[in-house]
Amino acid sequence: MNLAATGLRVLVTAGAAGIGRVIAQTFIDNGARVHVCDVDDKALAQLPETITHSRADVANLADVERLFADVQRHLGGLDVLVNNAGIGGPTAKVEDIRPEDWDRCIAVDLNGMFYCTRKAMPLIKAAGGGSIINLSSIAGRFGFAMRTPYSAAKWAVVGFTQSLAVEAGPDRVRVNCIQPGIVEGERVERIVAAKAEALGVSPDAVLDKMVEGISLKTTVTAQDIANTALFLATEPGRHISGQAISVCGGARYLV
Numbered sequence: 001m002n003l004a005a006t007g008l009r010v011l012v013t014a015g016a017a018g019i020g021r022v023i024a025q026t027f028i029d030n031g032a033r034v035h036v037c038d039v040d041d042k043a044l045a046q047l048p049e050t051i052t053h054s055r056a057d058v059a060n061l062a063d064v065e066r067l068f069a070d071v072q073r074h075l076g077g078l079d080v081l082v083n084n085a086g087i088g089g090p091t092a093k094v095e096d097i098r099p100e101d102w103d104r105c106i107a108v109d110l111n112g113m114f115y116c117t118r119k120a121m122p123l124i125k126a127a128g129g130g131s132i133i134n135l136s137s138i139a140g141r142f143g144f145a146m147r148t149p150y151s152a153a154k155w156a157v158v159g160f161t162q163s164l165a166v167e168a169g170p171d172r173v174r175v176n177c178i179q180p181g182i183v184e185g186e187r188v189e190r191i192v193a194a195k196a197e198a199l200g201v202s203p204d205a206v207l208d209k210m211v212e213g214i215s216l217k218t219t220v221t222a223q224d225i226a227n228t229a230l231f232l233a234t235e236p237g238r239h240i241s242g243q244a245i246s247v248c249g250g251a252r253y254l255v
Contacts, residue, residue, distance in 0.1 A: 002235045006031030009075040009127075010233070011067075013058050013116055014085035015051075016043035018185055019135070019222045023082055024051055026226035030234075035074050037067050037085075058085045058112030059104075068119040078123035079130040080233045083113040086135060088187065089150040091194040102149045109153035113160065121168065129172025131233040134161050135225075136177040138246060142254040146198060154179075158244045165242030174241040176232050181248025182210055182219040215250025 005027050015024040015036025021043070024034045028050050037056035038044050044053050052074040056063040071078060089105030090097050113134055124130040139147060140154030157177055165175040182188055189203075192210075196203040211217055224247050231237050232245075 003230055004031055005080075005230065005234055008032040008079045008130075008233065009077055010034045010080040010082065011071055011075075011078055011116075011120065012036045012082040012084055013056075013112070014038055015082075016040050016047055016053065018187055019180070019183060019225050020082070020084040021047075022222035023084060023226040023229050026223070026230050027080075027233075030230060032080070033075055035071050037063075057108075058116055059107035061115060064112075064115045064119060067116075068123075071123070077127050078120055079127050081116060081120040081124065081130075081132045082229055082233075083116055083132070083134045085109075085112050085116075086153075087150075088191050088194075089147065089153075091146050091191070091198050093146060094148050097149065105149035106153055109150065110156050110160070113157065117164070121173065124173050125171045130174070131237070132164070132168075132173060132175045133229050133232050134175070134177040136161070136179045136244060138179050138181050138248050138251045139254060140177075140179055140244070141246065142251070144254045146195065161244065162242050169241060174232070174237070176237075176240060176243045176245060178225060178228050178232075179244055179246040179248065180220060180225050181214065181246070181251050182207075183225065184219045184221055188219075209255050213251055213253040213255060214248065215252065218249045220247055220249060 010027045010032045012024045014020040016038035035052045037054045054067045054070040056067040086109045090101040136157040137154040139151040144151040161177040196206045
């Protein structure tokens with residue numbers, strides 16, 4: 001299987017840490033040129049010279065404009081967009097969620113994906129086609145109590161992906177989304193801790209309950225997600241578009 005990404009010009013949003021950082025490095029390791037954006041100044045400062053970067057909040061239109069000017073300057077065009085940026089949003093019953101917290105979650109997890117895609121699409125078309133990979137979640141497959149803004153956004157990502165795949169197909173742009181399960185790392189630890197506090201139980205109890213609904217009884221890694229993104233963007237994924245691909249160990253429900 002040829003997973004070479006030699007010469008591909010790739011943008012990864014929220015690519016300085018976590019899943020995005022692993023995705024960026026995986027593309028670099030397979031021959032791509034990669035630009036990332038992030039709001040974490042410390043993480044951006046720790047990136048290797050092989051990865052160019054911008055400080056940008058994808059929910060801010062002015063930041064996105066500057067980001068794509070940087071992409072043009074550093075990469076000279078674009079073949080692959082990985083819309084990875086996202087936040088967990090509030091953990092609370094719907095009547096206790098502040099409207100501003102709802103709005104911020106939707107702004108980052110959904111609006112930011114639109115803002116970046118609308119700027120990326122002309123570049124990818126000009127390159128003769130390419131790939132857009134959106135990060136959804138298994139919360140975009142199942143209802144997720146006390147996480148309604150996050151789940152609503154991640155369900156919307158699937159609709160955005162499938163609709164855009166139909167629209168962009170004639171221009172040889174493939175659009176897919178990845179739906180990670182419980183990904184090991186600091187972000188899930190924070191989510192588990194917040195849910196444990198809201199429910200008045202221990203973090204271990206929350207994680208045990210979450211894993212109960214997974215066929216393989218396991219979490220997944222950021223590298224699992226990065227490998228899937230690489231597959232979708234390279235030759236083996238050339239006929240895959242409009243799909244929501246779960247990398248979750250066989251999740252059957254969320255708690």
